[in-house]
Amino acid sequence: MIASVTEDIEMSKPSDLVQGTLDMLLLKFLALEPMNGFAVSQRLKQVSGDVLQVSDGSLYPALHKLEQEGWITAEWKTSEYGRRAKYYSLTRLGRRQLEKEADNWGRLSSAISRVIKLKEA
């Protein structure tokens, strides 16, 4: 049925992720070690369980965006399956960006938890 495509077609965005958080997580994974897109999706699932539902469909545009920003860089390597695969790694610029975002995140989350812990008068 083609009817479904007549709904307004929007960029598929992970719904319950704060804007920019996905970027930070991806940067963090790639800071630990260079990996390819599939491995990133595996890692996302492992680490966050089912809390962070990031579909494969939104992962790739996010990775490409980071690449275009110059934060990560990609190279093609022969994978364990004997096929060429794209491996992403962090750039110097990306490392700085990660520090900045992590910093922001730390401040934001501690501020929010302070608010949440306020006692009702």
Added chain:
Amino acid sequence: MGPEHWLYTIPLRLRSLFCWAQVDQELDDELRDHLERKTQEYVAKEMAPEEARRLAQLDLGGVEKVKEECRDTRHASWIKDLVQDTRYGLRNLRKSPGFASVAVLTLALGIGANTAIFSVVNGVLLRPLPYPEPQELVQLHETSTAWGSGGWGSASGPDFEDWRGQSRSFTGLAAAFGSGLNLTGAGEAQRIRALNVSVDFLRLLGAQPAEGRLFTDDDFKPGAPRVVVLSYGLWERIFGADQSILGMKLTLSGQLYTVTGVTSRDFAPLRDEELWTPVTPDNPTMHDRSSHWLDVIGRLKPDVSLQAAGTELDTIAARLRKQYPDTNSTRGVRADSLEELRVSNVRPALLILFAAVGFVLLMACVNVANLLLARGSARRKEMALRAALGARRGRLVRQLLTESVTLAIAGAALGLALAWAGIPALLAIAPEDLVRSTGPVHIGALVLLFTATLSLLTGLLFGLAPALQSRRLDLNEVLKEAGGRSGSGSAMSRLKSALVVFEIGSAMLLLVGGGLMVRSFASLLRVTPGFDPHNVLSMQLYMPNTTTAELPPRLASIREMLHRVRGLAGVISASSVVYLPFSGNNINGDFAIARQPPPKAEQGQEAEMRIVSAGYLSTMRVPLLSGRDLDDQDDASGAHVAVINRALAERYFPKGDAIDQSVSLWDGPDRWLRIVGIAADERQFGLAEPPRASIYFCMSAMKTSDVSQFLPISPLSFVVRTATAPANSAKPIVAAIHSIDADMPVTEVLPIEDLISESLARPRLESTLLGIFASLAVVLAAVGLYSVMAYIVTQGTHEIGIRMALGAEQKDILSLVLTQGTKLISVGVVAGSGAALGLTRLMSDLLFGVTASDPVTLGAVAILLIIVALAACYVPARRAMRVDPMVALRYE
């Protein structure tokens, strides 16, 4: 974003732009790799390979969609899209050459007309005067209560000196008198346009010398040796840019002048003059407060406004009125910006033409938008399919706009070619003074920029409606629809109808404007000049300086020249006059009537002074109402006689007793001229100007001191009536003149009909252009109406079929369609008439003999437009009438 950021991103952008295919292939590989691994993973969970693959696909979502999103992250993608859309648009246009050529041609006409008119506007209105700080330059004129508010004239020497001495608003004031000088002794005798200027003239305009020096204060002292400064153009033209010219003596109108310098190449003379000489206190006219002959220019101090300067000048003029009641009782002064003076007489016409072509372009846009809308309904399926395949709405709109801008650019390219070809034709029919007052009119950088902007704007404008329509696409509806018929037909017809009403209204507006101009021009042509211009040759003779003692032989030689010319074969009669009608120059002055009280000071009693030879009136065939023409005996004997014209007779001798009364010229009642005849009125200043009171008399009747003063500065015009085409007689006539005086420059040898024709050049240009634009508008409106009616008929074929099946006759169907068309037409015509009544008032200054709200014009063009529009409706209506009901009912 630091440099390091660019280090990473620039190669990426370049790569995505230029290695598009490879980057896309990599994207493809990456996603394929992902799917492969994901499938492996599911298989590892003991899933059937088919099922595993399906789940992996499902996790990823639509592969194409993910790809498109990844592509969007490369910021270069819009360029790629643009190229792709343009290519696709061009392919589309090639597939429908009929549509493409009609659209491109329509746009080319609109854009071409706009480009041509803008290049004139740019050359005339937008170009500043070629002097430093041109906004500070002003021109001062004397006014007189006798002339009313519109009149102004030259200044007298003493008035100018008083303005200069007493005002504080200016960094300088300078006077100039435009004359000509006869250059002899350097090849053939030549008349050179010259300005007799006061000390600050060249300095005020910022002139710099290329060679030698410009004037110094010493050049203006009484008894200073005669000096001359040459323009660069003259220096090059006559002296071959020879530097040894400095210090050389030139013979100008019989007197020796030493060349002191040459102005720089880029200095533009103010009045097309080619040399400058100082006006010194030795010139007696400089001390005569009743001789008004000087052009005065000034430069405002940077912090003084034009208004403030005007107020100060008013105070000075008031003081002069009190101080010199004999000469200045009616006199005032006004200051105008020099730039404003230059453009003020052409600006209204140019702006009206500019507005008219603007409307033509809007109508062209509407027509193309209409065409696109009609195509749009045919392309709805294509759009729906694209949307279904993952194209986002914004992307579709962008594609449609790209297509329309592509069309517009093609139209602009062709339009530019049209303008390029049309501008020389435009300038050929433009009046001389318009062409001369402008900088070069050509397609320069600014004009190109204008056209480029225009084409983008038009592309967006006419593309907008169809593009926005594509946004309202309901895919389900469209894809379910059976044939090519669209569901939203009525909304569409409404939009198209509104567009067509706008078109008919605009056409009406332009037609009224064009009609008024054409009628005005026609009534101008019906005016007779008061003389018979057919087969009359005119030419200008410039006398050298003549002392009082030299005057009698000079006048005798003029009489001898006329005598020789009259003796030539093919010449019927010949005479002379100062100044020639339609020459743009005149001499006027106060006169007195014997035995009548002098006029009240503030009214004045002025007449045009027409200094003629015997037989002027008969040569020009100006009818004589009573009495006789001036004859050879009057001329030779210096008899004190004159002929007046009807305007003077009616105004000052209302009892009809003018003959044998006496008038005196200028301010001296010591010489009375007896009136021997009354002539009909000549239109001396152009067909649109009413005749003024005039007195005709021979040069020999004037005081010799007056003659020797004006003779060197005013050209003597010979008028020669010939039996055949006057141009044939030009050579022998000039030869006859030179046989008496070889050093006499004879210039501007032209049939008088040419002078009249030149005086009509501007109204002719205006009415031709507006007429062309109005015709274009009518054609565009007719095409627009035709396409909309055709659309409505096609949409309604089914309905028409049902009506006919139910018994409607052909004429019912015809009237049904025509009624629909008539509704559109009448709304358009009424709206257009309203707009016309409001807007044509702006052009009332351009009209002659017809009012801006002329009901005849309004009615005539309304009828014309309605006939054309009905004809445009009739063709589709006939098609509707011939519909075969059986075919129509099957039509889906």
